[in-house]
Amino acid sequence: MTDEAGTKKSKxxxxxxxxxxxxxxxxxxxxxxxxGHRYLRPETKAKVEDAIAELGYKPQTAARQLRTGRSNLITLAIPYIDHPYFASLAHAVVEAAKSYDYTVLIDETRGLPEKEEQVAQGYKNSHADGIIFSPLTLPVDSILAARDETPLVLLGEHTLDPRIDHVTADNVESTREATEHLISLGHRRIAFLGYLTEDTLGTGDLRLEGYRRALAAAGIDEDPDLIIGAAPQSDPTQTVSAERDYSREEGYARARQILLLRKTAPIDAVVCANDLLAIGLLRAFREASVQVPDDIAVTGWDNTPEGGFSAPRLTTIAPDMNAIARFAVEAVHQRILGSTEAPAGRVAPHRLMIRESTVGDRP
Known part of the structure; x- marks a missing residue:
């Protein structure tokens, strides 16, 4: 477009x-x-949406925030962005948030108490309407003491508390199912890998509890030597990091401990607290010519893509990540809208994915 003088004018x-x-x-x-006003006639909504598309109209966020008091931003605070479980969770939350026209900001806390406290405090100068928070070290009492008025939903079974909204997968029940699967195949000397030896809010203790319940229900005596910490207590110089301790590298390193144990006591299966530990085990066992599952069976937890392509493919617990994300976004959205209902907890479904690491090449 140009004016009478031939000067180009911007549209x-x-x-x-x-x-x-x-x-x-x-x-x-x-x-x-x-x-997103809910009381609109469908034909009116359609006409407006068609006009927006035809004109290419884009709402100005700042102006909308002044009018509505909302930014349509929510923050997802997770311990580790590069961990497969949390990467999948972040993707699922971003997808779920689209239904409510939210943009998701992702913050990595690395489980540091000072970072997690900033999350609980609502980030002070943040413009996010709400927060979905997966704490690693900060207990619920500390979160409640620190939090401001920003709507907050917690993720993780260790956060179960009637005073705050939370969403979780059932770590205890799911690991009990994985252990029972091994018992049903005739295994009796079953190790657990992934017990953290320091006081954290990690899921290792919960998954260990599920393992213990399955053994007890089957009348199998628990052997303390078969509960293997990701940072062995025999080495007090080691520092514990949930990122390092639930890694492929740590699973590979702990395989040496399991192989040594097998020389003096039979171990016919290992329940791993996550897939990365299990994948490290599989690599080390293959190098030591230990056949999985013929010599020793292995299960994981997370259903990471890598586990579906390992050799052998990994039997694992698959949490319904989409359900976790959907429940969390729904909960924080209702709080953003001003819901005064009592805090609620929701448990997402899971399933046991049975693959070659426990049943071999059976059809």
């Missing part, structure tokens, strides 16, 4: 009033459509 950015005029509605109706 004016469409406004909310332009959308209203094209759709034949008021600008307030357009605003209601943009902000």
């Amino acid at each position: 004016a950015r469409p406004s909310i009033k332009d959308v209203a005029a094209l759709a034949g509605v008021s600008w307030r109706t357009v605003s209601n459509v943009i902000n």
Whole structure:
């Protein structure tokens, strides 16, 4: 477009009033459509959405925040971005948030208490409408003491508390099922790998409890030597890091301990607290010519893509990541809208994925 002097003029950015005029509605109706007002006639909503698409209108976030008091941003605070479980969780949350027109900001706490306290405090200067938080070290009492008015939903079974909204997978029940699967195959000398030897909010203790319940129900005596910590207590110089201790490298290193134990006491299966530990084990066992599952069976937890391509493919617990994300986003959205209902907890489903690391090449 040019003026009379031939000077090129930029095309004016469409406004909310332009959308209203094209759709034949008021600008307030357009605003209601943009902000997800639930009491709108479908035909009115469709006309406004068509006008927005035709004009290429993009709402100004700052202006919308001034009008509604909301930014349509939520923060997902997780311990480790590069951990396969949390990477999958982040993707699922981003997808679930699209249904509510939220943009997701992702923060990595690395389980540091000071970082987790910042999350609990609502980040102070953050413009996020709400927070979905997976704490690693901060207990619920500390979170409740530190939190501000920002809507907050916790992830993780260790966060179960009637005073705050939370979403979890059942770590105890799922690991009990994995252990029972091994028992049903005739295994009796079953080790557990992934017990953390320091006081953290990790899921290792919960999964260990599921393992113990399965042994007890089957009348199998628990052998303390078969509960293997990711950082062995025999080496007090080692520092514990959930990132390092639940890694492929740590699983590979702990395989040496299991192989030594097998020389004096039979071990016919290993329940691993996550897939990465199990994948490290599989590599070390292969190098030592230990056949999985003929010599020793292995299970994981997480259903990481890597486990589906390992050799042999890994039997694992698959949490419904989409359900975890959907429940969490729904919960924080309701709090953002001002819900005053009592805090609630939701447990996402899971399933046992049986693969070659426990049953071999059976059809």
